[in-house]
Amino acid sequence: MSRKGKSITLSISERDKTELLTLAQEWGYLWGERANISGLIEAIARRQLKIAPNNNWSELRIKILVKIVGILTDGGKIEEAKIIANLLLERSELSIPQRQKIEKFLDNSPPPWRLEIDSYIRRQQPFQLSYQDAASRLWNFTVRHAEINHREKREYLECWCEETEGNLDIPELMHNWSLRLDRLPETAIVPIDGKWLPSLDYIEVEMHLLRGLAFAYKSKSNDIIPPEWLEGDKRVRRVVRRVSNTFWFFREVLQYGADCVVVSPEKLRSRIKQKLLETLEHYS
The missing domain is CATH 1.10.287 (Helix Hairpins)
Structure with a gap:
């Protein structure tokens, strides 16, 4: 040649x-x-290939795209996250820490069982799984609806299951389970026949926000009614929210202390009152 x-x-x-x-x-x-x-x-x-700038993206755009990679990952949309991650690696504006973070994400692809769960959720395919809790007890669940949510630096599979034994939540929410993803055995997930439910079970909870919290509170995605001032009392703000798991709800509202009062339903109000009384006993 x-x-x-x-x-x-x-x-x-x-x-x-x-x-x-x-x-x-x-x-x-x-x-x-x-x-x-x-x-x-x-x-x-010969201008058969076009040369374009690779350093003209703003710092804000880069930060938003890096954040989106994390959001997509937490939401189980791994393939979409990888597409954006590879796009970011092509850019020269990426800082060294950002590049290292993206490369680490791409080098640590989710295990096959995680991709399998993501696939079932996208296809609305019911499935069965085994789960080992913190006490090393093994549970078997039949899942009819599932979502992957990020809570307190961990990912959880929040799912509606046929089984309710061992669930300590209120009766209306006993079909809902919150399972840590890192405790799912890799080989214990199988598809099954049946109907996929449109959502988890929910209850409506009314809260009253007082003092500084009344002004500082920002509406959340699961608030049914945006924060509104009580008629005749501009010192108290009313919030109505959909709640699927009282454990996570309590962990949020208890950090507000006396600035947040759960008004209804009564069974939930009674539970949180009991928790506060138990806490008070420790200081007696």
């Missing part, structure tokens, strides 16, 4: 040479079966 034309010498690092070879391979500029940098450069010179 003859080769004609004037030669040039490129003074580049091995890393840059590797990148050029990769680009030549991707765009089909080959010498035999090997990537051809000369062919790539010739195509650029």
Whole structure:
């Protein structure tokens, strides 16, 4: 195979040479079966390939896209997260810590069982799984609805299950379970026939916010009625929320202390009152 034309010498690092070879391979500029940098450069010179800036994205755009990768990952949309992650790695604006974070994400792909669960949720496919709790007890669940949510730095599979034995929540929510994803055995998930439910079970909870919290509170996605001032009392704000799990609800409202009062339903109000009395006893 003859080769004609004037030669040039490129003074580049091995890393840059590797990148050029990769680009030549991707765009089909080959010498035999090997990537051809000369062919790539010739195509650029002849304007067969367009050169565009790779450093004109704002810092805000980069930060938002990095955050979206995390949101998609937490929501179980791993493939979508990978697409954006690879797009970010192509950008020169990415800081070293951001690049390391994205590379770590791509190098640590979710295990097959996690991808399987994500697939079942997308397809609305009921499934069965085994779960080992903190006391090393093994539970078997038949799942008819599931969501993956991020709570307190961990991911949880929040699901509606046929089984209720051992669930300590109020009767209306005993079909709902919150299972830590890192406790799911890898080989204990199988699809089953049957109907997929549209959502978890929910109850409506009314809260009154007092003092500084009344002004500082920002509406959350599961608030049915946005915060509103009580008629005749501009010091108290009313919030009505959908709640699927009282454990997580209590962990939120108890941190507000005396600035948050659960008004209804009565059975939930009684439970939180009992928790506060038990706490008070520890200080007696």
